[in-house]
Amino acid sequence: MDYKSGKYKVKDLSLASEGRKKIEWAESRMPVLMALREKYSKTKPLKGYKIAGCLHVTKETAVLVETLKAAGAQVSWSGCNPLSTQDEIAAALAKNGIEIYAWHGQSVKEFYWSIERTLDIKPNLTLDDGADLIFTIHNKFPHLAKNVIGGTEETTTGVHRLRAMAEAGKLLYPVIAVNDAETKWDFDNVYGTGQSSIDGILRATSVLLAGKNFVVAGYGHCGKGCAMRAAGLGANVIVTEVKPTAALKAALDGFRVMTMDEAAKIGDIFITATGVKDVIVERHFKKMKDGAIVCNTGHYDCEINIPQLEKLSKGKRTVRANNEEYTLKDGRKIYLLAKGRLVNLAAAEGHPSEVMDMSFANQFMSQLRLINYDKHGILLNPEVIEIPEEQDQEIARIKLQTMSYTIDKLTKEQLAYIKDYSAGT
Numbered sequence: 001m002d003y004k005s006g007k008y009k010v011k012d013l014s015l016a017s018e019g020r021k022k023i024e025w026a027e028s029r030m031p032v033l034m035a036l037r038e039k040y041s042k043t044k045p046l047k048g049y050k051i052a053g054c055l056h057v058t059k060e061t062a063v064l065v066e067t068l069k070a071a072g073a074q075v076s077w078s079g080c081n082p083l084s085t086q087d088e089i090a091a092a093l094a095k096n097g098i099e100i101y102a103w104h105g106q107s108v109k110e111f112y113w114s115i116e117r118t119l120d121i122k123p124n125l126t127l128d129d130g131a132d133l134i135f136t137i138h139n140k141f142p143h144l145a146k147n148v149i150g151g152t153e154e155t156t157t158g159v160h161r162l163r164a165m166a167e168a169g170k171l172l173y174p175v176i177a178v179n180d181a182e183t184k185w186d187f188d189n190v191y192g193t194g195q196s197s198i199d200g201i202l203r204a205t206s207v208l209l210a211g212k213n214f215v216v217a218g219y220g221h222c223g224k225g226c227a228m229r230a231a232g233l234g235a236n237v238i239v240t241e242v243k244p245t246a247a248l249k250a251a252l253d254g255f256r257v258m259t260m261d262e263a264a265k266i267g268d269i270f271i272t273a274t275g276v277k278d279v280i281v282e283r284h285f286k287k288m289k290d291g292a293i294v295c296n297t298g299h300y301d302c303e304i305n306i307p308q309l310e311k312l313s314k315g316k317r318t319v320r321a322n323n324e325e326y327t328l329k330d331g332r333k334i335y336l337l338a339k340g341r342l343v344n345l346a347a348a349e350g351h352p353s354e355v356m357d358m359s360f361a362n363q364f365m366s367q368l369r370l371i372n373y374d375k376h377g378i379l380l381n382p383e384v385i386e387i388p389e390e391q392d393q394e395i396a397r398i399k400l401q402t403m404s405y406t407i408d409k410l411t412k413e414q415l416a417y418i419k420d421y422s423a424g425t
């Protein structure tokens, strides 16, 4: 383990050139974020600001980190999941002078140690995916919150918890809900999670999806993406839900809808995408077919109750990378992928660069927005703040341009027509 006091801790610095090539590949597919880098590396509006970030260390995240640095910020970084750090990317960032504490396969203690090291810079801004950094400040170092202008949060689970904190009057500084931007939630969570979760399942199992009963728990943004892509590969998709409207959408999209108790008996592959704990528990494992494959793509590893699976088992062994075979006491085998952590990040590379381009453009613009408020002396309440519609439309407009699509514009007459309450048939 390389460790230069106070600067970085990564697995192996000699992986840096491999990581650099991957970062360059991502840069070539992230035109919106690269345009922001080009623009703001000249004016450096982030100069004098210190950003602590806690987000999966992937090649796309590296493009974000280096864009924040190019715009003048001092950055310190850790991964937001013990299994999602790509060591070659962490090495490339460390070699480029980024303060980073991240390696694949961290223990929970090492995970929090890394977050705490990023706080040594006493940040003015935080950038989270799952809110672990914000929680660490609030729970362990609340005195640091007075230096913080605001934060940004990348994912659904983080935003839900921050809203709960704000409602309870416990949030100490404002946080922008990057997740809820249309150009994030409706693209990254749907198309990104859809493609990369299937990618993770295939890398860990190499099974044929065609003809399999593929059970998706949760038909929200991520679940919808997984269902859509599994169906595209010929799987028979089954959806389980708790929300009537989401279940109805799944049914009208052509999928079978049933309870997990029913699905457990017939599923070949299960993926949880709910953001809620205990979606697959002991009584479901007891009903599963011999050979069933189980994985999760929600933020935390609590959607599948692994201690209960362990309890039902008489042995386990790793049969492939990110694939553990549990032999139950009755002889059936159940395969758990990526230890129940996000399968797309732990067993594959996370979302494709093209979709992270929009998510991270939102992250960059939101950090910049917080800094602009600070520069103009605007004090925000400690609440969860939405992304403005103009930011969404601007990012989508640039993205479309880079894809060489042009769209129509509303005419003056059409604009007037929309507001005309006197017109009818």
Ligand SMILES: NC(=O)c1ccc[n+]([C@@H]2O[C@H](COP(=O)([O-])OP(=O)(O)OC[C@H]3O[C@@H](n4cnc5c(N)ncnc54)[C@H](O)[C@@H]3O)[C@@H](O)[C@H]2O)c1
Pocket: 155, 156, 157, 158, 188, 189, 193, 217, 218, 219, 220, 221, 222, 223, 240, 241, 242, 243, 246, 273, 274, 275, 276, 278, 279, 297, 298, 299, 300, 342, 343, 344, 345, 351
């Ligand atoms: N893997 C990734 O890279 C990635 C990317 C984005 C988001 N996420 C995470 O994925 C999770 C889901 O995010 P989302 O944006 O799809 O949220 P969402 O709110 O759009 O969807 C979640 C759905 O799960 C349903 N649900 C809740 N409890 C359930 C249960 N017990 N059984 C069945 N369905 C249930 C809800 O009704 C809802 O429809 C979150 O934890 C989020 O942070 C992961």
